[in-house]
Amino acid sequence: MSGAATPDPYSDPLVFGQRLQILRTRRGLTREQLGGLAGRSGSWVKGVETGRLKTPKLDVVLRLAEILRVRDLRELTGDQSLQIDLFAGPGHRRLPEVKAAVDAFPLGREVEAPPAAHLGARLARAWAARHRAPDHREVVGAMLPGLIRDAQALVRQAETVKRRRAAHAVLAEVYSLAQFFVAYQPDAALLWRVVERGLVAAQESEDPHVIGLAAWLAAQAQRDSGPSGFEAADEVTHQTLAYLAPLLPDANDDVLAIAGALTFETGYTAARRGETGTAWRHWDQARDVAARLPAGYFHPMTSFSRAIMGAHAVTVAVELHQGGESVRQATAADADVIPSRPRRARHQIEEARGYHLDGQPDVALATLARAHEAAPETTRYNGYAKRIVLEEAEGKSPVRRRRASELAVKLGLLAA
Structure with missing residues (x-):
């Protein structure tokens, strides 16, 4: 060198x-x-x-x-004995199949596109499985290759401009589902291919809801890449919110919800920067949007709703490293009202981070155990959960070390 x-x-x-x-x-x-x-x-x-x-x-x-x-x-x-993936999961067994479907470049008509209604019903079942199944990556990973193949065929074989736009909307939504599967797996290049293709398909669809969903996921990918991605995340959210703003007075619940989810994302990124006032201001704005939604409504992809704002408040407080405020917000929030298992587990992981910040490691570990019970795959792929478990597995309390070690085995961090 x-x-x-x-x-x-x-x-x-x-x-x-x-x-x-x-x-x-x-x-x-x-x-x-x-x-x-x-x-x-x-x-x-x-x-x-x-x-x-x-x-x-x-x-x-x-x-x-x-x-x-x-x-x-x-x-x-530099310690070769510490081979621990913090912010990448172990690599799901379905990942090669999904990667092959994303990387394929079909040009002909070898695959006959199914009716749009049939494909839409399959996609709806996949989203439902993503929210309800504890092993959601396994279920969704099995469905994605066929969905990707058929959605691509639907676009290629569309015979009118209107049908082509509708087909692009379906394809963009399939890529959005694929991003949930690919995220935090050990293939960053694949993640960015999925993100970019989802954005392009969404733009081609000219569907405000689909565009908002693709932008919401792209902003998350940018922010999760680290501080160097914060500016790009803000650019995506701000541009998309400006595009959606004129539509909101007459928007349906799904478009309104995706605008609320994007508004919260700006606050989430601000919290990552440590910008307290900006983070809570955007949370307030997102709460105002949520108040316009029906009481029992949950956005089918993002889970944005009135009920989710409590979980979002925990996230803001945790990202700002406000231990006491995190616990206060966790006490006020109700995880049981979140119907999506992975989203509920994610909220419980955020609660655990709050308790850990507040010097309550036993409560943090108990909360992580509940998150693992709700959605094992979500917990196994979450870097914050792994960080808490690893830290407490090396702690001073023998009882806590044992509990953390047992959870570490479940997360695949330690051998049984």
Whole structure:
């Protein structure tokens, strides 16, 4: 390696501080920004990077890994015994089949497109399975290859402009479902192909609801890529909300709900930045949108509703690292009213983060256990859940270590 080359934290025998500096630089963060997000100072980050300060304890290492969106903990620590995927799941057994369907480039009419109504009914069943099945990735992963193939055929074989737009709407929705499956799996390139194709198909559909859904998912992908993606996430949400704004006075519930979901996304990204006032202001705006929806309504893809605003409040407080406020919001929210199993589990994971921030690790572990019971695959793929379990598995309390270790086995972090 030449002296001018950038060291590679994946292969070179670098010390922790060097790895931290390389990964921080790659994410586009200054020392002050990383320190602020980690509850430390810029000078502390400099001290660790230069070796003046020793490698921090596991809880701080896991927090840094979370901020930097480190997928494999070895990237940061260099410890080859710590082969733990934090923000990528284990790779579902259905992933190769879904990837093959996405990567295929059919041009002819080998596949006869099914009637649009038939394909729409299959897609609705897939969304229902995504919300109701505890093993939702398994069920959806089995359905996706056929849905992708048939939706592509529907677009190719559409004979009028109107039918082609409708077919693109179906294809965009299939890609949206595929993004839920592909997210947090160990194939980032596949995720971005799905995101981009979903956006293109949505634009071709000219359907406001479909466009909003694709934008909502694209913003999540940008934000979850780390701090360097925050600006892109904001751009997607702001542009889409500007497009939807003139339509909202007469919009149906689904379009109104997707606008509310996008409004909350702006607050979520602001919370990730640590912008307290902006985050809660957008949460208030999203709540105002939710108040216009029927009491029992839940958006069929995003779960946006009146009832979900309590869960969203927990997320904002947790992302702002407000432990006491997180617990207060968790106490006020009711997970049982969320009909979607993966969304309920996600909310319970956010509650666990809040309890952990507030110094209540036993409650956090119990809440994670409930999340795992609601949707095991959601919990297994969630980096925040894994971070809490790993930290407590190394804690001082023998009873808590045992409970955390048992949960770690269920999440696939430790061998049985």
